[in-house]
Amino acid sequence: MAKITSVSPLAPASFPDLPVIEGVRFASIAAGVRYQGRTDVMLAHLAPGSTVAGVFTRSATRSAPVLDCQSKIGRDGDEGAAIIVNSGNSNAFTGARGVESVRAVTGAVADTLALPVHRVFSSSTGVIGEPMKHERVVAVLDDLKSALSADGIADAARAIMTTDTFPKGSATEIEIDGKTVRIAGIAKGSGMIEPDMGTMLVYIFTDAAVPQPVLQSLVSALNRTTFNCITVDSDTSTSDTLLVGATGASGVQITEHSIGFMEGLRRVMLDLAQQVVRDGEGATKLVEISVTGAASDADAHRHAKSIANSPLVKTAIAGEDPNWGRVVMAVGKSGARADRDTLSIWFGDIKVAENGWVSPAYDEDLAAAYMKGQELIIHVDLGLGGGTARVWTCDLTHGYIDINADYRS
Amino acid sequence: MAKITSVSPLAPASFPDLPVIEGVRFASIAAGVRYQGRTDVMLAHLAPGSTVAGVFTRSATRSAPVLDCQSKIGRDGDEGAAIIVNSGNSNAFTGARGVESVRAVTGAVADTLALPVHRVFSSSTGVIGEPMKHERVVAVLDDLKSALSADGIADAARAIMTTDTFPKGSATEIEIDGKTVRIAGIAKGSGMIEPDMGTMLVYIFTDAAVPQPVLQSLVSALNRTTFNCITVDSDTSTSDTLLVGATGASGVQITEHSIGFMEGLRRVMLDLAQQVVRDGEGATKLVEISVTGAASDADAHRHAKSIANSPLVKTAIAGEDPNWGRVVMAVGKSGARADRDTLSIWFGDIKVAENGWVSPAYDEDLAAAYMKGQELIIHVDLGLGGGTARVWTCDLTHGYIDINADYRS
Numbered sequence: 001m002a003k004i005t006s007v008s009p010l011a012p013a014s015f016p017d018l019p020v021i022e023g024v025r026f027a028s029i030a031a032g033v034r035y036q037g038r039t040d041v042m043l044a045h046l047a048p049g050s051t052v053a054g055v056f057t058r059s060a061t062r063s064a065p066v067l068d069c070q071s072k073i074g075r076d077g078d079e080g081a082a083i084i085v086n087s088g089n090s091n092a093f094t095g096a097r098g099v100e101s102v103r104a105v106t107g108a109v110a111d112t113l114a115l116p117v118h119r120v121f122s123s124s125t126g127v128i129g130e131p132m133k134h135e136r137v138v139a140v141l142d143d144l145k146s147a148l149s150a151d152g153i154a155d156a157a158r159a160i161m162t163t164d165t166f167p168k169g170s171a172t173e174i175e176i177d178g179k180t181v182r183i184a185g186i187a188k189g190s191g192m193i194e195p196d197m198g199t200m201l202v203y204i205f206t207d208a209a210v211p212q213p214v215l216q217s218l219v220s221a222l223n224r225t226t227f228n229c230i231t232v233d234s235d236t237s238t239s240d241t242l243l244v245g246a247t248g249a250s251g252v253q254i255t256e257h258s259i260g261f262m263e264g265l266r267r268v269m270l271d272l273a274q275q276v277v278r279d280g281e282g283a284t285k286l287v288e289i290s291v292t293g294a295a296s297d298a299d300a301h302r303h304a305k306s307i308a309n310s311p312l313v314k315t316a317i318a319g320e321d322p323n324w325g326r327v328v329m330a331v332g333k334s335g336a337r338a339d340r341d342t343l344s345i346w347f348g349d350i351k352v353a354e355n356g357w358v359s360p361a362y363d364e365d366l367a368a369a370y371m372k373g374q375e376l377i378i379h380v381d382l383g384l385g386g387g388t389a390r391v392w393t394c395d396l397t398h399g400y401i402d403i404n405a406d407y408r409s
Numbered sequence: 410m411a412k413i414t415s416v417s418p419l420a421p422a423s424f425p426d427l428p429v430i431e432g433v434r435f436a437s438i439a440a441g442v443r444y445q446g447r448t449d450v451m452l453a454h455l456a457p458g459s460t461v462a463g464v465f466t467r468s469a470t471r472s473a474p475v476l477d478c479q480s481k482i483g484r485d486g487d488e489g490a491a492i493i494v495n496s497g498n499s500n501a502f503t504g505a506r507g508v509e510s511v512r513a514v515t516g517a518v519a520d521t522l523a524l525p526v527h528r529v530f531s532s533s534t535g536v537i538g539e540p541m542k543h544e545r546v547v548a549v550l551d552d553l554k555s556a557l558s559a560d561g562i563a564d565a566a567r568a569i570m571t572t573d574t575f576p577k578g579s580a581t582e583i584e585i586d587g588k589t590v591r592i593a594g595i596a597k598g599s600g601m602i603e604p605d606m607g608t609m610l611v612y613i614f615t616d617a618a619v620p621q622p623v624l625q626s627l628v629s630a631l632n633r634t635t636f637n638c639i640t641v642d643s644d645t646s647t648s649d650t651l652l653v654g655a656t657g658a659s660g661v662q663i664t665e666h667s668i669g670f671m672e673g674l675r676r677v678m679l680d681l682a683q684q685v686v687r688d689g690e691g692a693t694k695l696v697e698i699s700v701t702g703a704a705s706d707a708d709a710h711r712h713a714k715s716i717a718n719s720p721l722v723k724t725a726i727a728g729e730d731p732n733w734g735r736v737v738m739a740v741g742k743s744g745a746r747a748d749r750d751t752l753s754i755w756f757g758d759i760k761v762a763e764n765g766w767v768s769p770a771y772d773e774d775l776a777a778a779y780m781k782g783q784e785l786i787i788h789v790d791l792g793l794g795g796g797t798a799r800v801w802t803c804d805l806t807h808g809y810i811d812i813n814a815d816y817r818s
Contacts, residue, residue, distance in 0.1 A: 057741075059738070059741035059742050060740065060741045060742075060743075060745075060746070060747040060748070060749070061737045061738065061740055061741030061747060061749045061752070062741070062749075090734075092734070092737070093734060093737045093749065093762070093765060093766060094765075094766055095750070095764055095765040095766030096765070096766075097766065098766075127734065128734025128735070128737060128738065129733060129734040129737065129762065129766070129767055130767075233720045233721065237738065238737065238738055238741055311642040311720070311805075311809070311813070312642065312813055315809070315810055315813035315814045316813065316814070318810065318814045319813070319814030321814070324538060325499075325501070325502060325536065325537025325538040326537070328470045328501070328502045328537060328538065328647065329468070329470065329537065329646065329647055331469065331470055332466075332468030332469045332470030332471070332647055333468050333469075334469075336469075337469070338469040338470060339469070340469070340470045340471075340502065341504070343470070353502065353538065355504055356502065356503075356504040356505070356507075357502060357503055357504030357505075357506065357507075357538070358538055358539075396720075396810065397810060397814075398807055398810050400720070400724070401724055401727065401805065401806060401807050401810065404720070404721055404724035404725065404728070405724045405725070405727045405728030405730070405806075
């Protein structure tokens with residue numbers, strides 16, 4: 001792995017204070033799966049009665065842990081649940097051996113915590129295509145069990161990092177019927193990020209009581225406007241996993257009409273998604289692409305992703321160049337409906353183009369000054385209909401090349 | 410424009426000797442449209458009786474010259490034809506003013522050469538969204554007319570360059586019915602290259618006699634396996650234009666069944682397409698992505714493009730890292746049919762993966778040595794059907810960032 005010597009300039013000032021989610025305990029340990037001198041395995045234990053929902057990469061070459069999780073999600077049980085995660089090796093494209101590794105690890109966790117194996121979810125992140133030393137994970141399970149603690153979530157966020165330059169956490173509290181519901185989550189990811197669902201690895205926990213089908217439908221719906229709307233480099237991992245566990249310890253019952261809970265969950269998911277972009281490999285700017293006036297929401301999303309993934313747009317942003325011509329190019333190539341002459345483009349509040357040409361009031365010096373900011377908004381209105389989308393991306397810099405031209409050496 | 414100080418390491422040793430195509434004359438001049446101290450306008454004149462076919466970008470934000478060409482292609486006439494091209498300004502996204510510029514330039518060329526205006530085709534390449542100083546082109550037309558010469562094609566190839574580091578030319582001769590038919594072409598392009606048709610600007614000429622509908626159908630068909638199969642950065646220009654002119658001066662009549670002519674035209678088109686990739690911005694390696702065993706040709710093309718456009722694959726190639734896990738990732742995300750366990754991958758002749766895992770005979774040192782070559786082949790067999798595709802791309806290096814984070818400064 002290339003040495004990451006400095007934290008992303010877009011990182012939050014500090015890791016947030018995450019509240020204890022009653023009913024969930026965490027432990028982390030250095031098992032030496034691949035890395036030395038750092039923690040690389042985390043275990044989360046959810047109390048009996050907890051429900052778990054998840055969304056996963058749509059890649060046709062999904063990793064063995066993802067396939068295993070997908071086969072287990074939605075199978076109910078009151079026994080509690082566990083999530084075991086290692087960094088350093090993704091156990092993806094490892095053939096029959098990969099399946100054995102997942103069975104070995106989840107089976108051993110089930111034994112250690114006295115859970116049925118279908119309630120043990122696993123994730124692996126790191127290099128693709130190398131056999132995983134799963135015996136190193138199995139060997140530390142007793143130690144992990146002894147170390148389980150209600151306030152171990154911040155350490156867990158660190159144990160799952162790979163090329164990340166900072167651990168990612170987010171939390172919120174909602175008052176429902178006079179009681180407090182807490183939601184806290186962690187995420188990792190900074191490259192190979194254009195999730196067709198949640199990006200890389202995300203684990204969110206709440207003490208609300210949420211029936212599994214309700215939790216699943218909330219998570220799937222909210223995923224579409226959060227993790228599905230970020231892109232670092234247009235590459236989709238074989239291992240993307242988002243798991244959400246609800247312990248019910250707060251005693252607050254959630255239905256699909258609980259707007260407050262939904263809003264809280266959306267906040268945490270969006271915050272974690274944006275933190276992943278903030279840690280985009282080599283990123284120096286966080287960019288929101290806002291598209292309005294498209295023929296449909298799907299068209300708006302297609303335009304927004306085309307802009308957000310364009311290497312020419314992303315290098316222009318890196319160079320602090322208000323090169324709106326490249327935005328026009330990206331709209332043109334997206335395949336979604338566009339009319340050159342009804343298109344308008346803004347950088348922040350600065351209108352740069354309208355009526356098929358540069359805006360009469362456009363001041364390039366003003367736009368160039370705007371581009372020096374660390375957080376930018378590019379807004380495109382198609383002038384065709386009511387379709388909208390928002391997508392978050394980062395710039396494409398020398399740092400991305402440095403990290404990825406040397407990943408395995 | 411960023412200074413390009415050195416020629417691409419993938420450039421051919423020298424510009425080829427292009428034969429005279431009887432019936433076509435060329436002239437180039439320094440008009441100062443944007444650049445100083447170099448030629449930036451080229452004029453080609455085709456003798457009466459010539460036919461012209463073309464394919465163009467499918468971008469929804471096509472430039473004014475492209476829209477004008479499209480309206481003229483297929484309108485027959487015996488008067489001859491002309492092609493006028495400027496570099497430095499693409500006249501794209503320039504609103505009504507852009508249309509005026511095209512009318513002014515093509516109208517003036519028609520007057521100068523005594524042609525109907527619908528037989529004058531124009532292209533512009535360079536910055537998007539800035540008004541074009543078309544009067545500077547009009548002002549040099551008389552000089553261009555005086556300078557027209559049968560052997561001016563090499564100078565024309567230089568006049569149309571923008572970020573190109575070398576001029577691109579290709580030619581072939583075919584014997585048909587005891588007579589010699591010549592084909593010669595020039596191209597420019599090195600960034601914003603994922604043609605949805607021909608890339609950037611390409612002009613090919615032949616002394617064969619080809620009815621316009623035959624020429625058009627040949628060019629459209631051959632385009633699918635040549636210019637449509639290259640990608641530098643997945644970005645599609647607003648100005649991509651390929652024009653092919655046939656003067657008939659050789660006296661050889663071509664029909665849609667003239668296999669020899671078709672093969673010759675294909676060779677020239679593929680050579681020019683690959684030269685564009687060889688001049689990919691920042692490129693240090695030319696990479697052929699060969700996909701076989703896909704469920705259909707369309708699926709094969711989708712997989713090949715997904716691999717060829719993946720920033721992670723392209724940075725691994727830049728780093729000479731045989732990181733086949735990223736190839737697996739790119740196949741998985743393409744959206745086309747794939748089965749992890751029937752997939753095989755080769756780097757050159759080295760089989761790296763099969764049966765959903767690394768190949769038992771795989772030797773990483775051997776693969777790493779292979780990756781040091783300047784021309785690489787990545788071959789993926791899906792093991793599903795008979796679909797095949799070949800695509801050409803280059804690596805993603807610091808040079809790409811240097812050029813594009815600073816294009817307009």
